[in-house]
Amino acid sequence: MVPPGDETSGNVVLRVENLHKRYGKEEVLRGISFELRRGETKVVIGPSGTGKSTLLRCINQLSMPDAGAVWLEDVEITNRKVDINAVRQSIGFVFQDFNLFSHLTALRNVSIGLTRVKKMKKEDALEKARSELARVGLADKADAYPAELSGGQQQRVSIARALAMDPKLILFDEPTSALDPELIGEVLSVMIELARSGMTMLVVSHEMGFARAVANEIIFMEGGIILEEGSPAQLFTHSKHERTKQFLHKITELYGESGDE
Amino acid sequence: MNFFEFAWSILPRLLDGTVVTLELTAFSISLGFGLGIFLALGRVYGKPPVRIISNGYIQFFRGTPLLVQLLLIYYGLPPYLAMIGIRISPFSAAVIALGLNSAAYQAEYFRGAIQSIRMGQMMAARSMGMSKVQAIRYVILPQALRIVIPSWSNELIYGIKYSSLAYFLSLTELTFTGKKIIAKTARTFETYIIVALIYLAIVLIVSQLLRMLENRVRVPGLGEHAEHR
Numbered sequence: 001m002v003p004p005g006d007e008t009s010g011n012v013v014l015r016v017e018n019l020h021k022r023y024g025k026e027e028v029l030r031g032i033s034f035e036l037r038r039g040e041t042k043v044v045i046g047p048s049g050t051g052k053s054t055l056l057r058c059i060n061q062l063s064m065p066d067a068g069a070v071w072l073e074d075v076e077i078t079n080r081k082v083d084i085n086a087v088r089q090s091i092g093f094v095f096q097d098f099n100l101f102s103h104l105t106a107l108r109n110v111s112i113g114l115t116r117v118k119k120m121k122k123e124d125a126l127e128k129a130r131s132e133l134a135r136v137g138l139a140d141k142a143d144a145y146p147a148e149l150s151g152g153q154q155q156r157v158s159i160a161r162a163l164a165m166d167p168k169l170i171l172f173d174e175p176t177s178a179l180d181p182e183l184i185g186e187v188l189s190v191m192i193e194l195a196r197s198g199m200t201m202l203v204v205s206h207e208m209g210f211a212r213a214v215a216n217e218i219i220f221m222e223g224g225i226i227l228e229e230g231s232p233a234q235l236f237t238h239s240k241h242e243r244t245k246q247f248l249h250k251i252t253e254l255y256g257e258s259g260d261e
Numbered sequence: 262m263n264f265f266e267f268a269w270s271i272l273p274r275l276l277d278g279t280v281v282t283l284e285l286t287a288f289s290i291s292l293g294f295g296l297g298i299f300l301a302l303g304r305v306y307g308k309p310p311v312r313i314i315s316n317g318y319i320q321f322f323r324g325t326p327l328l329v330q331l332l333l334i335y336y337g338l339p340p341y342l343a344m345i346g347i348r349i350s351p352f353s354a355a356v357i358a359l360g361l362n363s364a365a366y367q368a369e370y371f372r373g374a375i376q377s378i379r380m381g382q383m384m385a386a387r388s389m390g391m392s393k394v395q396a397i398r399y400v401i402l403p404q405a406l407r408i409v410i411p412s413w414s415n416e417l418i419y420g421i422k423y424s425s426l427a428y429f430l431s432l433t434e435l436t437f438t439g440k441k442i443i444a445k446t447a448r449t450f451e452t453y454i455i456v457a458l459i460y461l462a463i464v465l466i467v468s469q470l471l472r473m474l475e476n477r478v479r480v481p482g483l484g485e486h487a488e489h490r
Contacts, residue, residue, distance in 0.1 A: 060388055085391065087390075088388055093388035102404060117390045147482020
């Protein structure tokens with residue numbers, strides 16, 4: 001199982017090849033291909049209903065793609081013989097509505113994957129969880145339950161929860177869309193820090209300030225395909241398609257430039 | 262003998278019966294609890310055949326009288342059990358019948374609680390690499406069991422009271438003990454009043470214990486009316 005590609009493919013963390021997914025009659029993904037190298041951040045944008053969330057879910061196989069392949073480093077994880085539970089440990093996932101475990105404190109939310117999935121000793125897991133909470137600026141909220149935290153704090157805990165597993169990459173599914181405007185900044189600045197520290201990230205988001213600050217590339221999806229991809233500067237100034245230009249203009253107007261520094 | 266002297270004189274025997282009632286309830290509710298969780302999980306997460314079996318079980322035990330189930334298991338089954346060399350005591354028969362029946366009701370309470378948990382909890386658990394079984398064990402059930410306590414309390418209270426049906430198997434639990442006392446003393450009204458008061462005392466104590474348990478395991482934001490963020 002050696003992935004196709006050149007000598008630099010050793011740096012490819014994620015390779016998505018010709019991914020297809022349909023729900024009933026609707027073809028949501030119609031052949032998506034791209035790569036993500038170690039330390040890269042790519043931002044996926046596109047109109048709603050265009051398959052962005054489906055793409056993320058097909059990557060970690062929370063939903064099964066109908067056709068195509070996903071490679072994590074040199075393993076084809078869409079191969080049915082691969083233990084998907086083991087694979088998912090190294091793919092972080094941050095949800096739009098956080099999905100922190102309601103019955104656990106912030107600290108235990110971060111440590112549960114370590115103790116139950118990675119079978120780490122409890123003291124070690126709690127110590128690591130504390131340091132991940134500190135990394136997202138929430139060391140003082142370790143004993144708070146999700147319902148006692150603001151949306152922004154919950155999302156930062158969920159990022160810490162993903163980080164604790166030492167993932168090879170983290171998928172973000174509209175991480176700031178469920179947040180009140182004044183809480184978006186705190187989440188984006190954690191994500192910017194993360195990108196700058198070398199984490200490999202695939203982010204579905206319309207926060208163009210974030211994209212301009214740290215994205216290596218913006219992927220514009222529409223109608224289940226990638227219409228255009230390129231660096232933020234490229235796309236903002238010389239996009240090939242009129243449609244890309246229009247869309248970028250619209251979301252910049254709507255979402256502003258929060259997260260930009 | 263006035264009422265109080267009479268009550269005092271029969272109390273030791275009634276307390277012996279009370280112990281049997283408590284044992285009967287404890288065993289049958291525990292049996293119902295374990296089986297009920299599996300039935301609920303079968304209904305929610307099972308493949309179609311498992312769902313159909315769980316569903317059929319629940320329909321049967323909720324749709325037929327408990328007394329008929331009790332008589333069926335104590336009088337109906339033994340001839341067949343005897344063929345494979347098993348004899349069944351009235352106590353075991355009562356525990357099994359009450360437990361199998363309670364499982365059906367408990368399963369419905371558990372199912373409601375499990376289904377009230379948002380889908381995202383399961384997805385988050387799976388996305389960090391938990392198997393479905395791990396997700397159920399470490400994420401879904403700890404939440405469902407907390408949420409279910411208030412409605413499950415009803416089932417426990419029914420369990421205490423329905424254990425009196427074991428009377429029909431001549432099991433000397435609280436109610437049948439009362440009946441035996443009446444046969445000797447003919448003081449029907451007083452005896453049954455005292456029996457009823459003992460049931461009431463048990464129910465009140467158990468309710469209070471469950472409220473304490475509920476407070477003890479309470480987690481902010483779980484099982485309370487959904488707060489908006």
